[in-house]
Amino acid sequence: MTTRPDQSAATTNDDESNHRRARIGAAAPGTLSRRRLLALAGAGIVGGPAVIGGAPSFASRAHAADGQPEGEADLRFAVVTDTHANPEQPARMDLLSVVLASISRREPSFVLNCGDITDFGGRSAYDAYLATIPGDVVDRIRHVPGNHDVRWDAQAAQVYRELFGPAPYSFDAGGLHLVGLDPTQLLQEPANFGPEHLDWLAADLRSAGPSILFLHFPFGADHYYVNDQDAFFETVAGLPVRAVFAGHVHREGVYRFNGFTQVTGAAGRNAVYYWVERHVDDGHPVLEVTSVTVDVAGTETRSELTSIPLSGDGEGRLLAPRKVVIDRAGRDGMTVRVDAGRDARPAVVRAQVYPQHVFGGRSAGTWIDLTAEGRSRWWSGRLDTADLPPGRHRMQLRVVGDDGATYEAAELFETKPADSSAAMPTERWTLRMPGAVQGALAERDGVVVAGSSGGEVAAVDAVRGKVRWRREVGAVYRAAAFSEDGGAVFVPSADHRLYALDAGSGEQLWSADAGDPVLSTPQPATIGQTEAVLFSAGSALHAVTSADGAPVWSSDVGGIFAGRAACDGDLVYTGGGDGHGYAFDAASGERVWSFSVTDRTDQYGRLIYGPWDDTVELLPDGLVMFATVTTTFAVRRETGELSWQISAGCMYPPSFVAEDSLLLVDEWGGIQLVDPRTGEAEWRTELGARALNAGPVVVGDTAWIVATTGLLAGIDLATGEILHRWQVGPANTFSTPVIVDSTLVLGDQDGLLRGIELPG
Template sequence: MSVTQVRTTMPTPHSNDPAVSRRLLLGAAGVTLGTLTAPGLLATSASAAPAGPPAPPGKPHPQAPQGFALVSDTHLNPTAPARTDTMRAVFQAIAERDPAAVLHCGDITDSGSPAQVALYQSTVPAELAGRIHYTPGNHEVRWDVSAKEEYHRAFGASQQSFDVCGVHVVALDPTMLLQEPGHFGGALLDWLEKDLRRVRKNTPIVIFQHHPVGDAWYYADDQDRFLELVERYDVRVVFAGHVHAEAVRPMNGLVEITLKAVKDSPHYYWTERTNDGRGEPQLVVTRVDLLATGGTTTTTVATVPLTGAGPGADVEPATVQVSAAGAAFAVRATFGRNTPVAVRAHVVAETGFSGTVNTPFTELTRAGAHWQTSLDATALPPGTHQVRLRAVASDGSWWDSVRTVQLAGAGPRVVWETALDGAVQGGLSTAGDLVVAGSTGGVVTAWSMRHGRAKQRWTVRNGPVYREPVIADSTVFVPGADHTVTALDAGTGRRRWQVRTAEPVLSTPSLARIDGMGVLLVAAGTTLLALDPATGRERWRAAIGGFAAGRPACDGERVYVGAGDARAHAFDARTGAPLWAFTTRATTDPNAALLYGPWDDRTVLVPNGPVVVSSVSATWGLDRATGTTLWSVPGSSMYAGPRLATVGGSTALLLIQERGATLLVDAVSGATRWQTQLGFPVFNSGAVIDGDTAWVLGVNSQVGALDLNTGRLDRLVKLGTGYSFSTPVLVDGQLVAADQNGRVRGVDLA
């Protein structure tokens, strides 16, 4: 007979809160904090009752309301068998408690491969069939050759809602295909608001998703829009995973709870709706750890009241004003009846990307009915910035408000702006005065650039576009996640032909000439296709061996492409016959081969020199005929992609790494000419070369001019607040750039 050990832990308070030390002292003295908090604020229990023996399957848990379980970040992978054993044990323990539902917060497997999904499904006991609800994590979508099709077949809708245990539960999916962080976007937030509007009055709401939001988390670029939406409804708890750590944050009227990773230890979370001592409903969230001896320990994580105002709601500001005043931001706030114990502000971190940034706050001082301060902006570039104001309540909860502010200054400036449905995640394309963009919302639009202005020439509906359309021979070739390659007339947008492919097309096409004839090269999942650009007729196909989301290259003799099998491949340009394969990472683990292979490589051909391929580990110059290594440069330059440039009369390569480390190397020898640090992360947006200048677009929408002779960065400007993965183009003296909010902007560089 196993013995259930019980201990209780308290949420970690925010280090800046003046009420924290008092709360900790009270807890240490054995005082039950739940009796000291006002209704609607986060309560924590100083004692917990044993969970008791599990009920037989199919029967309610004795002497307790039925609850629901949560797990996150299980990361199943056949090469890590211990995780499979852990998953089976956790699911069996959950099944014995007969949950009303099980919520999985994502990263179900390591990369979403069919073998990994099948392994995971084998761990689900029959008693839980139909009860588990999922939301995908970045590991489900980052390397997803099926564009979420396999996920939906295996796990159902990625966003859904249902009622259980007296609460309304919403599964949200802010993941981005081919990317690590999250983005809610207008369509998802519209769906969420419609769902929340239909919830019956006095029904508490629980949301579960993969990426955490708010505070120091920087995992979703539009998280403030999400919080502003849910603040208007009775959302009590947001559960999230991703960070593999347990944390409780009482803020903005709700409690956010991040969950530990099941892959790291056998445990699950249990949530029950109960009544407190006054008969008021509450959710009690506990973590149940499975012991090697066969017992369990139960830890109270949070007790969340389901009535009254939520955490921090009493100190929501009545007004928040932020304005630029010279090289500073003036911040001013007023409050209603309840006075916060502290009010703080800071500029939202502009280097934050898919991680945590703890930016120091500046205290506001009170002057009558107003709180005010000034934030130094001398180190910021001109453009669009955000300021976060935090009001702290006496119990340590808080309310964050984010405001957007424009900082004036010399340098490049936005002169026009438009928007497409969905995100513009793929690069822009240009030919002459024409600029073309495709969006994940399935919109392809062309503009004519004349006299510094953009005039829309045409727009058509197509499948979702995640990579760059290509313009050649008066035709726009569009890669479609709906298993299509589409050729559009560049002048009118009229469809010339469309080809269906076995797998989604998540790569950038490439046009080449072989024996004087044009050939369109397209990687469709794990297959390389050579198509007639005039008709779409297939000339040959070749199995790549792994997922390819980059761009192939051709020198007329050979076609080169990087793939998720940890290899760069060369094929005969005329027949598609394989010629050689270069291994970028020696491994027998298919998952490691995918994650660390050249799956997103934009292959570059150096004139009279090597073929250049990249992974997240290094960039290599290879002999075109044999695949032999001529040189290598360590670092993750795959996403930004090497850029060819003529500097000082010779050919060079600009290599921009993920976190801003940048090198200029000789394209033939790989020798470093100079290196620098940009000061901001850069991913697929990369740079566009203009003579001796590279215009670099950072992932947080920073644009700067990088001098290719010296490595000096200047003329920096911040275009917006959305993530930028789309490579910009130069047309008519303007830089045209786009972001995940679907915004397309013309930037005057004069």
């Protein structure tokens, strides 16, 4: 590790490289890195007989230099998704080789890979994937990442970008405009575009011809994987999107809505891909999509799947409502009225409260059919809102035509408490930051420090919302931490650096280069006579001096650790990406003991069922706590011997520890107060919503927690009774809030900081 005290704050160039469009045949995002492929070819890794660069490019075979079709030649391409490459699964890799060889024989103009290229995003997994690609196909495959490619990636998708370039991006081929989208969220499971990504998409499509989008997550129907999909629908309304190809669900499906046809694909790891050809049908251009299944011997089974029109008004576009009116009169429901418009002839109009509780999953919903009002264009019905917490919600609308084509949209609405005299949280101020506020907030003397994935750090007065200072660094995904004397703020960044900023001015004091993205929350600690900072980067745990960032020691933790270490002065405790909890000598960094938290034996299993994202906690009576997605363990600090364990996956939400009580929250919203010495529960309650990464904050006798769904709840610590419920908004929340006086400050994935005055 090197230290550069005088270096100015670093910024990433991803925004510049993301906002570009490429012609086929040029070096473009989404294709494999030529330097990387040449190295692999030289090592004998890339399969196939062709020499890279030796075959004619698909640009010269499929279209002219201006991107238009050559003569009457039709465009032909393949789509594959969810290849899930894993070097420990040789049978899967052999089958994938057969699939890609089948694609190669068809001589596609290009190939789209819709993500989950690998199981866990490691370099060995990418190498296993690259080894399956025939040499004459390597320069034709365009990629977008899936959640498996970025969630557990200690390199913060750096290897992905090195191989395939940044996303989003677009290119033109044979008169079509193709756009690769990336709503994945580093360290998280579901998707979110955010305002910046959608602004880019709108600008990219504004002057485009017939367009095809490809990404990992599907939209609409019963899919709720993209939290801001309603904003996506608004963005592409009226723009020339004709087709969307997606994966993730490992299930074949066709859905025609909002002007385009969406095809979701079965998993490539199960030997399925899709062959797409452009034809002219009755004078109109269409894409004919065929599902192809390949067995291990290379035998193909073909099945016609769908035909996608490239011209006309688009599937379901004319069903867009002219007007939507929500009447919130009454405490237990609201009336919805929809003007279907002069030209629309809907067969069915449906509405429901958006299932905000569905986090990265599927839901059939609780739809009601609206009723046509006589001979008018209006449809109406009443939605039950009696069980909704007060606050901001979404209503989801679905208009269906006689041919099954659909239009989907959403409308915001607000509910009031049943008791109008009840004291409720009140929003006092907001501040938007670039990207997402994903890491927990830090607070000292009434000043809140937040970092964003857009690379900004801001210090804000908690009560008034006034910005004290702003500073640009690399992308921030985890919490900052104040030094023990409060004079400095330590900020982790994906640009490989831990920054020390002056707490009063934001000026950089020093930065330490860890050599890998810093994706963990730093922990100040006293080691002997040295004030130090502990943090993880890559697969190493580092200790540096808090005065100047000079290295003290570093130790291997077997893979990614995106949580926070703990230190009692003698030992440092941390989780590891190899399924272990560890104790290291605080002075030397030597490993003292390890504790296995899973009986899985494969690399991928030990990673995802290990304490890779745990906030390690010191408990009374010489115990330390580790947690996974299934179990929470308390072990002896001196020896690593198990003291107690409970069947609750409390890894993601940090816990609240007091002398005689331990408040545990699991990712499914189960909350329990336990004796930290024995693990015995005093009470249990259910939040009714998922909770990931945002832990409880306690004021007096009330614990406040923000669920991933945006639900703010106040819980009586004595009984577990939920005293307050308020829906902050529709954005997902992974950031632990802070409370100053009566003001709670929280951040969300849309980049909003909010100051909320609590009741009482």
